[in-house]
Amino acid sequence: MGVLNVSAYLFTALPDRDELRPRLKDRAVAAGLKGTILLAEEGINLFLAGDPTAVRAFLVELREDPRLAALTAKESWSDEQPFGKMIVKVKAEIIRMDRPTIRPGEVRAPAVAPATLRRWLDQGHDDAGRPVTLLDTRNAFEVDYGTFASAQDWRLSRFTEFPDAARRHAAELADTTVVSFCTGGIRCEKAALYLREHGVDAYQLEGGILGYFEHVGGAHWNGECFVFDEREALAPDLTARR
Template structure:
C-alpha cells in the first residue's frame, strides 16, 4: 500500500473534520463509512463513537467532489456542509492506509458519560476576533489544550501549557492550574478544535465565567489569518497525528534536539520498533544514534532479529515523561 501511494502520481489532499453528533449504531455506521471511503480512495484514521466522528484523512484531489457528495448522503448526511480543515503544509503522503475504528469515545476524556456536554461549549472566536481580544486585553489567559510534546514545537504567543501527555490527564490538571483565572477571559485552543469542545464545557462546568474557544483550532486560525493578511500569532510548527508529525506555520524554531540541545523541531519515533519513543532528534544526532533515543536502543538494534523478539518486552511504556514515552496518541 505504502509503495502504491508513493508511486501514484495523482495529487492528494489532506484534511480533517469532526462532529459531535449522536450515532445510534456506531458499529454499523463504521462499516458503512469504511466501504464508502474505500470506494473514493480515502486513506487516514477515523474514529467513530456514539458521541460522533473524528477524521483525519487524505484523498486524491480529483475525488474531493465525490467526497462532498458522499457527506450529503444518508447515513452520513449529518456531515453535510461541515467545515473541512485543510492541512497547511501538505505533501499528500500523510497516511498510507485507511483505518476506521469504532471506539467508546472520539476524544478519550476520562470522564463519566454525561458529565460534560459538548453542546455547552464556549463562545467561538475567529482569527480576527482572537487577535483583537489578546491585543486589547492584557488579562486574557490563553491556554494550550494540547499535550506537552505538541506545545514544545509550536504554540500561540503568550500561551500557557499544561504539562501532561494525554488529554485524559489534562482536564483536571488544567482546572487546578488555572483556578485563579475563573473571573478572567480564558481562551483555549487545540489542533482542530475537537478537544476544546469538551475542555471549554468542562471549564464552564467548573465555574469559569468567560470561556472562549478558537474556532477550528490552529489549522482554521492559520488559514483565516493568512487569508486576511493579519498577524499570525501562532509560532513554529503545528504538531499533527500523521506521517508528517508537524506542519510548519512560521519559520520560528521553538524546540531543541533532545540529545544535543541544538535548535530543532522535528519529532521522530525511536528506530527501535519495540521502543518507538516519540522525541526530537536533529539530523546529526539521528546519524550518530542511528535514529535511536538511547544507547540501549542503539545496541538493541544490532541484536539478531530472533533475540530482539525475545527481549522486546523490556521496552515497556512507563509514561513518566514524554521523552520516555513509548507510543504517542491522545
C-alpha cells in the same frame, strides 16, 4: 495539484456507529483515500488524504446524512500521501476525556473566531477590557513544536489529565477570559465546556490552530503545529515541514 489533506469532526449522536463503520470503510477505500475515521456515539473525527476530487466527493456524501450535514473540513496540501492505509475505528469517545457529563453534541461552549482572537491579542485584552488567557489543551510533546506566545501549557501527557489539571490551575484562570485551543478544535471544545461547568469564563478557538492558520496566519504564534500524520508538523502557511 498534489494530495489534499482534510481534518474534520462533529459532535452528533451516532448510536449506529457499529453499522456505519464498514460502510464508510468501503466507500473510503473505493475512493482511494487513506487516513483515519473515528466513530463514537458522540460523533465523528476524521483525517483523510487523497485525490482532491475524491476527498471532496466523500465529504459531500457524508453530509447527505442529516446528522453530518454540519460537518466542515480544514484543508491542507502535501506532495505525497501522508497516510499508509485507511482505518475506521469505533471508540467510546472521539476524543477521550472520561467525563460523561461533557456532551458537546447537546450544548456547545461559545467560540471565538480567529480574527477576533487576533484582535484581542493585538490589543492585549478582549472587547470588554478583560485580560485574555490562552490555554493550550494539547499534549506536551505537541506543544513543544509550537504554540501561541504566552499560552498556558500544563504539560499534559494525555487529554484525560485535563480535568485534574484544570482544578489545580483554577486560580490562574480567575478573572480572565480563557480561550482554549488545540489542533483542529475537538479537544478545546470539550475543554471549554468543562471549564464553564466549573465556573470559568471559557471559550474555544473556532477551528483550532489550523483554522487560525487558515484565516489569520501566524500572528502571535511561535513555531509549527504538530499533526498526526507523516507530515509531522505544519507551518502557519499550512505547508509541511518536510
